[in-house]
Amino acid sequence: MSEKHLQTGDVLPQYSGKLRLFAMRFCPYAERSVLVLNAKNLQYDLVFINLDHKPEWLFNFSPKGTVPALEYEQGKAIFDSNIINVYLDEKYPDVPLQSSDPLRRAQDKLVVENFSAAQSAYYTAAFNAPALQPSMVENYHKGLNGLQKELETRGTKYLNGNEPGLVDYTIWPFLERFEALPLLGKSEFAIDKTKYEILTTYIEAMKNVPAVRAYRLAPETHAKFTESRAKGDPDYNMLDSSDVCCMRPRKKKE
Ligand SMILES: N[C@@H](CCC(=O)N[C@@H](CS)C(=O)NCC(=O)O)C(=O)O
Known part of the structure; x- marks a missing residue:
């Protein structure tokens, strides 16, 4: 999983057919939904968002531009951690996370x-x-x-x-x-x-x-x-190692 946060101008990754959560790696609200997806052993993709330079398409999933948002079907999403989590719990009841009382x-x-x-x-x-x-x-x-x-x-x-x-x-x-x-x-x-x-x-x-x-x-x-x-300069990609040296094309020899 890439820890890179997508930003304005970046393209929306291709939809894989799995549930997809728009998140930010350090956001506690997004973490709530990640934990519920994990606890229920659901397959999902994570897309991290740079909240200071949001990609335009984020607003198609989350009208207020907040994370988390859950794309539950291609192009269709709900947002707000509590709303997402209750939805997940009711939609996928195999591992129930709330009391029946x-x-x-x-x-x-x-x-x-x-x-x-x-x-x-x-x-x-x-x-x-x-x-x-x-x-x-x-x-x-x-x-x-x-x-x-x-x-x-x-x-x-x-x-x-x-x-x-x-x-x-x-x-x-x-x-x-x-x-x-x-x-x-x-x-x-x-x-x-x-x-x-x-x-x-x-x-x-x-x-x-x-x-x-x-x-x-x-x-x-x-x-x-x-x-x-x-300090006003959030280091969203501090855990990302996907751009490190070796994937860059080599400089051609003269
Ligand atoms: N009530 C929302 C709060 C979500 C929220 O505030 N997320 C923050 C990131 S931790 C956000 O997206 N902020 C928008 C921004 O920074 O522009 C929830 O529970 O999902």
């Missing part, structure tokens, strides 16, 4: 909702540090505490139960990125193993889930991309 599904949505303030705090800390307020750090820890309490109350390995589900794959991409914050000098965002014992066990378990392992990036890698984006 409506109340539990509602509770899962509340877990995600209650976590959103921690997500916002992360975004400010990572990309707009001068705007960071003490109340945001507080909200971040409230979010982590809430998540830990929920895990404790549910008493299961994952939020979904003994196997991870949609609720886990929705929250995980942010937990993955939170570990980059201390590396960026934001030590107040560290997830202390003693204070967050249950949460730490959960985080380590999630890292080993096959769907996650196949796509997860190290905190150092997230930190490097975040730094480039915070």
Whole structure:
């Protein structure tokens, strides 16, 4: 898989007949859908997009120009990670990722909702540090505490139960990125193993889930991309090795 991000002027790769996800390698929302596609063992193609120089054709799939967008049939797409993931779960029920109990599904949505303030705090800390307020750090820890309490109350390995589900794959991409914050000098965002014992066990378990392992990036890698984006020059292709030397035509000898 090429990690190259396509940009304005690049042609749309040929449709292969598989599901196709338009994504950006470092986007947590796109990661949510990648994880669900992986968890369901679906065949899919990934197309990475340079969000600062979007190819014109992106808007045919995602009218707002956001990723992820899922091309579920040639030329037909839906967008928004939560909408895509519920669609995938209902369309491909072999590996169900949501509870059959409506109340539990509602509770899962509340877990995600209650976590959103921690997500916002992360975004400010990572990309707009001068705007960071003490109340945001507080909200971040409230979010982590809430998540830990929920895990404790549910008493299961994952939020979904003994196997991870949609609720886990929705929250995980942010937990993955939170570990980059201390590396960026934001030590107040560290997830202390003693204070967050249950949460730490959960985080380590999630890292080993096959769907996650196949796509997860190290905190150092997230930190490097975040730094480039915070400086206003996101290094989208920092993981791409497809252009390296040897594929270039050799210069003819005189
Ligand atoms: N609510 C959307 C949010 C998606 C989103 O904001 N994605 C970002 C990238 S992480 C994006 O596409 N931004 C558009 C831009 O940067 O122009 C979802 O869950 O899919």
